[in-house]
Amino acid sequence: MLRTPLCDLLGIELPIVAAPMGPSISGPELAAAVSNAGGLGIVSFGANPPPLLRRLVERVRELTDRPFGVNYLLPFTIPEQVDVCVEQRVPVLSTFWGDPAPYVGAAHDAGLKVLHQVGSVADARRAVDAGVDAVIAQGAEAGGHVAGGVATMVLVPRVVDAIAPVPVIAAGGIGDARGVVAALSLGAAGVALGTRFLATAEAAAHAVHKEQVVAATEEDTALTTMFGGGWPDAPHRALRTPFVAQWLGRGQQDDQPVIGESSFAGERIPVRRFSKATCGCGMLERVATRRPRWSRGMIDVRQACVRRGDQRHLPETW
Numbered sequence: 001m002l003r004t005p006l007c008d009l010l011g012i013e014l015p016i017v018a019a020p021m022g023p024s025i026s027g028p029e030l031a032a033a034v035s036n037a038g039g040l041g042i043v044s045f046g047a048n049p050p051p052l053l054r055r056l057v058e059r060v061r062e063l064t065d066r067p068f069g070v071n072y073l074l075p076f077t078i079p080e081q082v083d084v085c086v087e088q089r090v091p092v093l094s095t096f097w098g099d100p101a102p103y104v105g106a107a108h109d110a111g112l113k114v115l116h117q118v119g120s121v122a123d124a125r126r127a128v129d130a131g132v133d134a135v136i137a138q139g140a141e142a143g144g145h146v147a148g149g150v151a152t153m154v155l156v157p158r159v160v161d162a163i164a165p166v167p168v169i170a171a172g173g174i175g176d177a178r179g180v181v182a183a184l185s186l187g188a189a190g191v192a193l194g195t196r197f198l199a200t201a202e203a204a205a206h207a208v209h210k211e212q213v214v215a216a217t218e219e220d221t222a223l224t225t226m227f228g229g230g231w232p233d234a235p236h237r238a239l240r241t242p243f244v245a246q247w248l249g250r251g252q253q254d255d256q257p258v259i260g261e262s263s264f265a266g267e268r269i270p271v272r273r274f275s276k277a278t279c280g281c282g283m284l285e286r287v288a289t290r291r292p293r294w295s296r297g298m299i300d301v302r303q304a305c306v307r308r309g310d311q312r313h314l315p316e317t318w
């Protein structure tokens, strides 16, 4: 079994984190499946109203008795939402895009660990000054919102050196065991995989979304601000669909027509054109649906992290 100091810090067996990917993808099923398989699942429902958030935390607990986290996008977070996780003793608070300092003290007092995701050495240092327990260093290859402009290969060792001995988790473009091994060799204590877990049976993403991510190659994503409705000036990596390609370079698109409906916080909400984005890194060959041979949970982390035929890149004990 591959163990690193991150495993001891978080009480997990494998240094693999399911990176949060928004409430419509990273729900209780995905998080619990990853946690049950020995990694750390993170759910993305931190932005829900406190009563609903409480129920969702209970739902995760019905599915797993192992450590898991709840993610908060700090520009959209109010203290009452974080209070829920603190009261409920959710093992891990995961934060992104902003200053985690206001939440670290209460989280630690309640025994929670805090992971903060950054895209630069300066932000990593600030997060450590704020007292976080580990830093997720997100390279510019990452899917979803991208905090910095430096590639994972360069950013991770820089952050590792800057904040040692605080553990660093590498994120961005990691899709198979070779990426995991590479991240560890750069000094990371673990990895956070988003896109790879998007294409699993347990992720709540739409089937078409999953298939498109699986079909995408490494050249099929684009970094853009066009889906910035409600979150301006925040670059994100999206699938370069023909539609996206047509609009690329025109920047953020506001005042768009309603093109569909979604649900948030238990309510139906209209979806405007350009209000949702997806991602993809070209490292997936199929949606992972097979039940595990080796893990206790529903998801096979090994299967999810290792492309078929690439087993030779795994450490022998995996």
Ligand SMILES: Cc1cc2nc3c(=O)[nH]c(=O)nc-3n(C[C@H](O)[C@H](O)[C@H](O)COP(=O)(O)O)c2cc1C
Residues within 6 Å of the ligand: 019, 020, 021, 022, 023, 025, 044, 071, 072, 073, 095, 096, 117, 138, 141, 142, 143, 144, 145, 171, 172, 173, 174, 192, 193, 194, 195, 196, 198, 277, 278, 279, 281
């Ligand atoms: C579709 C999608 C949505 C995301 N939404 C969030 C989010 O809500 N909160 C967050 O902290 N990170 C979010 N991320 C970023 C991930 O935490 C992580 O940095 C990224 O997935 C790592 O890169 P990878 O997708 O290449 O594995 C999202 C990523 C994806 C792919």
